Amino acid sequence: MTRTYQVTIVTEDNEAIAFACRSDEDVISAAVRQDIYLMSSCREGGCATCKGYCSDGDYVLGKVSAQALPSQEEEDGMVLLCRCYPTTDIEVEVPYVYERISFSPEGLTFEAEVIELTQISINVVKLQLRRTGDDKTIKFDSGQYFDLAIPGTETTRSYSPANISNHQGDLEFLIRIVDGGKFSEYLKKEAKVGQTLKVKGPSGIFGLKENGFTPRYFVAGGTGLAPVLSMVRHMKEWDEPQKCVIYFGVNTEAEIFHLNELDQLAAEMPTLEVRNCVWNCSDDWHYEKGSVVDILRRDLQGLGFKPDLYLCGPPGMVEATYAVCAAVGIPKEKIYLEKFLPSSH
Ligand code: FES
Numbered sequence: 001m002t003r004t005y006q007v008t009i010v011t012e013d014n015e016a017i018a019f020a021c022r023s024d025e026d027v028i029s030a031a032v033r034q035d036i037y038l039m040s041s042c043r044e045g046g047c048a049t050c051k052g053y054c055s056d057g058d059y060v061l062g063k064v065s066a067q068a069l070p071s072q073e074e075e076d077g078m079v080l081l082c083r084c085y086p087t088t089d090i091e092v093e094v095p096y097v098y099e100r101i102s103f104s105p106e107g108l109t110f111e112a113e114v115i116e117l118t119q120i121s122i123n124v125v126k127l128q129l130r131r132t133g134d135d136k137t138i139k140f141d142s143g144q145y146f147d148l149a150i151p152g153t154e155t156t157r158s159y160s161p162a163n164i165s166n167h168q169g170d171l172e173f174l175i176r177i178v179d180g181g182k183f184s185e186y187l188k189k190e191a192k193v194g195q196t197l198k199v200k201g202p203s204g205i206f207g208l209k210e211n212g213f214t215p216r217y218f219v220a221g222g223t224g225l226a227p228v229l230s231m232v233r234h235m236k237e238w239d240e241p242q243k244c245v246i247y248f249g250v251n252t253e254a255e256i257f258h259l260n261e262l263d264q265l266a267a268e269m270p271t272l273e274v275r276n277c278v279w280n281c282s283d284d285w286h287y288e289k290g291s292v293v294d295i296l297r298r299d300l301q302g303l304g305f306k307p308d309l310y311l312c313g314p315p316g317m318v319e320a321t322y323a324v325c326a327a328v329g330i331p332k333e334k335i336y337l338e339k340f341l342p343s344s345h
Contacts, residue, residue, distance in 0.1 A: 005086040007031075009038065009052070015098035026062065027081040027092070037102035039094065041147060041158055041203050043082040045069070049203055050081040057090030067315055067339065096205045109200045110135075112171060114193050121250075121257035123177045124223055125187050131169030132196060139165050142230035143207030143310075143338070146171065149198040150186045156200070157183040160227035160338075164234050171199070174226040174257070206312070206338040208234065214308050214334075215243040219296055219321050221313020222250055225258060227338065228312055229265075236269050244269075245299075245307075249277040249292025249317065253285055275299075293320045300328045311337040 003023040007030065010016045021030035028040045028050055041049040045064035054077050061074065062083035069080050079092065102108055116128035131138060140146075145160040163172040177184045208216075208231050216235075220228040225248050232244060250256050255278075262274045276287035277295045288295045309325050311318045318339045325335050 005057075006089040007086060008089075008091045009101075010055075010091060010093045011098040011101070012095055013097045017098070017101065021086050023085065023087065025085070027084045027086065027090075029082075035103055035105075037105065037108060038081060039096055039100060039203055039205065040082050041145075045080050045083040047158070048080065049205070052079055052081055052092040052094040053077055054079050054084075055091050055093055057086060057088045059084050059086045059088075059090055061085075100205075109198060111196050112169070112199050114191060114195045114197065117187070117191055117193060120174070122252075122254040124255070124257050125175050125177060127173040127175055127187065127191070129171040129173070129197065129199070131171075131199075136169035137167055138169055138171060140202035141165075141207045142234040143227045144202035144204040145206075145227075146199050146201030147203070148173070148183070149200070150183060151190075151195060151197060155182050157181075158203070159223075160204070160206075160230065162226040162229040162233075164230055164237060172226075174223045176223045204338075206310075206336065207231065208310075209308065209336060211308050211334075213242050215245070215305065216310060217245045217247065217296070217307040218310045219247045219292060219312070219317075220249070221292060221317035222255065224313030224317075224338070224340065228310065229258070229261070231310065232265065232269070232272060235271075236265070241271065243271050243273075245273045245275065247275045247277060247292050247296050249279065249295075249313075251279050253278050253281055293317065293324055296321060297324045297328070300324065300330070303328075306330050306334060309335045311335065313340060315339045 004020050006018055007021045007027050008016055008018045019031055019034050019036055021027055028038060028043055031038050039049050041047045046068055048068040064080050064083050111132045112129035113132055115130045118126045120126045142164055145158045147156040147158050149156045159173045159175055161171045162174050163170055218228040228246060266272045266274045275295055277292040278285055279291045281289050311321050318337050
């Protein structure tokens with residue numbers, strides 16, 4: 001017999017929203033049915049966007065990716081709301097503010113035209129979009145992401161813009177080309193300037209945290225540079241005074257991109273230092289030689305203060321970097337991370 005329970009979502013700013021959830025539906029679906037759009041993306045337990053902490057009540061969890069919800073977190077009461085089926089009334093704390101909850105699907109989707117498509121390294125394409133229509137507002141927090149739909153299909157992929165909120169309608173994406181990836185194939189074979197894409201967002205909770213004047217160290221693997229650039233560009237726009245360092249790592253010189261953009265940003269921002277790290281490089285490479293993890297370890301050892309760390313990139317790089325931070329005594333509350341989890345197809 002189907003039962004109905006009450007779900008109460010408590011946001012980071014201590015606001016609450018309550019709604020009904022049937023025992024045969026997950027919390028995200030129940031919320032959508034009632035025009036409440038909580039943070040979510042894949043809705044199949046794979047991305048961790050809908051993660052929260054269940055502070056009261058019981059539930060069963062459907063199938064989740066171990067990367068999105070490691071077993072230790074599951075034991076500690078963390079849940080993925082798109083896979084959470086209440087068996088009593090429940091209360092869940094989510095790590096974002098009430099303003100991030102939307103109450104209409106239209107508020108989350110719009111169309112944008114391709115205005116630039118450029119290969120900027122051996123495996124990265126820059127995709128520049130501009131919102132169509134009269135309302136050109138693009139509002140998001142640096143570090144968040146948007147879902148882009150391949151024209152004529154329901155297939156979407158999530159990417160973080162490298163630029164910041166603006167009123168010109170611009171979104172700059174740096175997209176890694178993956179062999180056989182659906183969005184990659186679309187970019188290689190079908191995408192062209194003038195085409196229109198459906199965009200949904202923003203989503204995600206990765207972003208700058210207010211922590212006084214603590215220096216910020218950003219570590220980006222490959223296209224993990226996009227949200228990092230957005231956050232640093234935001235700091236420049238708002239004249240934020242914290243010292244910041246970008247560690248940008250790739251495997252080979254052919255994979256590096258945006259060197260000019262980074263040089264220019266550092267020239268315009270006296271508070272910024274950039275370390276471009278190539279693991280497998282030639283003798284001619286005149287930036288940092290070695291993996292981003294090793295270069296970061298070198299710099300953190302013996303540092304007289306503990307910076308905030310923002311880690312973004314492939315899971316292996318993020319996990320190795322996290323381990324380095326832990327080994328030098330950086331508390332986990334000062335480490336913010338975003339892993340690029342592989343899509344299921
Ligand atoms: S939306 Fe729940 S894990 Fe992706």
